[in-house]
Amino acid sequence: MKVTRPSVILEFISMELSETWRFPLPELFSFLYVLFPLFFSYLVRSIVMGPPEAKLVFVASLAEGTVSLITILLILKNISYGLANELKGGLIQTYLSYPVGRVALLSVKVFSGILIPLAYVVFSTLTFAYVNLPGLVTKYFNVLALSLLSLIGQLMLAAGLLLLVSILVKGGGASLGLGIASLFGLDALSMAFNMLGGTTGEEAYWHAYYLLNPLDALVNHYGSLRFLYVGYGRGFKPSLNQCLTYLSLHYLIVSLIYLASFAYFARRFEP
């Protein structure tokens, strides 16, 4: 398999940005992402928590309950609706008639449809943390980075599912419906592990829960508050090593989902 020339990839990125990130979308979402730090600043500054690290984890938890929801909507629009319609409507077929490889083309789509929205989350959360907790960010940057990695991992898992469904289904409406259903399914699975862990007290269920929600593992490790938490109890308190293991395994699952999407698109997808 020969690789695509970089100049072609750059041109596709440019074309993709013109099509997907056109006025007023970037402006609107920039506003929403800025609104988050403005709106919750007072909350973070005033709430008293245990250790200082807990405040930083709470920032990520806040982002999970606010900007992440906007991000999921954006990814649904870009991937479940946008990409799926391009697959069905023939635009991807047109693109694949140019000297671009399948992996390169899907990478451009993932960059524009998933990675840019995630960059918004990272930028917004970091700005929020720096503005409100400048001293803590400098001193405990590793905690903030770990929290952000966990949050991004969770979003990447959801986005990966949407991507896989879109490529497999190849139809705007159906992809959107099935994509949303798959997100609900992921949440239901998460909730089931949470409830089983809470009611039976068995750690295995909590391990499974933390595997899908590594940010919650950090929340419980640092004894942080949890924004918009719907669950059964706080669960057991994992060690930092356990948190890192959950995070690593979580990214392994994420990687496998993306690998499956790319492999299917590169080897089996027929426009």
Add this chain to the structure above:
Amino acid sequence: MPDALKYLNVRKRFGKVRALNGFTLRIPGDGVFGLIGPNGAGKTTAIKLGIGLLRPDEGEVKLFGEDPYGNPNVRFEVGVIHERAAFPKHVRAGEFLKHVARMYGEGEEEVREVMKLLGISEVADRKIGGLSAGTLRKLSIAQAIIHRPRLVIADEPTANLDPLARAELLETISVLHKDEGMGFLVSSHVLSELERVCDRLAFVYAGKVRLVGDLSMLIESFKGLFKVSCERAGELAKALRGLPYVREVRVAGGDLVVRVDEGFEDDFYRDVSSLAKEVGVKLYYVGAKGIRLEELFRSLTSGEGGIEGN
């Protein structure tokens, strides 16, 4: 000249549907090659395989000697006009062509030239989503030829166009071939259109190439066809079938189409008159049938006269 596109015993299925079944064809890149066949014959599948959009289940496809599925760079040599043109709707036509041009290492001068050539300069600032079907088709041609490819592959390029736009498009193909030296592979199920622009043709039916050759040669190979106008054509048909040199008798629209062995043309003129008298049928007209692609096509798809492609 080496083949621009080569199919060797290609098979392709979509579920239970066998789209191509031993498809073998060599397409030189120096002329206008027509791929003709009814809807569902396998033309679009062959084209998609040719540009690497699909991978064959069996057999081999080579585009300028390379596997088009595995090597996207070979598509620098081709331009593709799809039957259903789909472009980014919110991008302006001129901007889109600039993107495509830069992809091939071309500049804005080429964009201006190609837009002028196709008469779409005035829509450069309009979003693609707002263009008419005819203009969209011209944009489709523009993006395919902007880099002066060695081969332009056009899948049903005249689909959904009005007669005037069809004529214009065919004229454009001829001009680009003659003036710019571009090779074309044009698929269509409208035979009269291909007849106007192609110098070589392949007939595709049921996933196979049934006949391939120069247009003039194809017509020559169908010598010996006669049209007979008479009353009660069925009765005369029955009598004609008894002649040893008559290979085929078909009733078409009240007339008879008769194919005789080579060298028996004079015998046919003599015998058809006497047979008509014998069975009491009045003859109105007997003459060599001016063969057109439609008739060639009908003959091939009727299950008789199929010739394997080379």
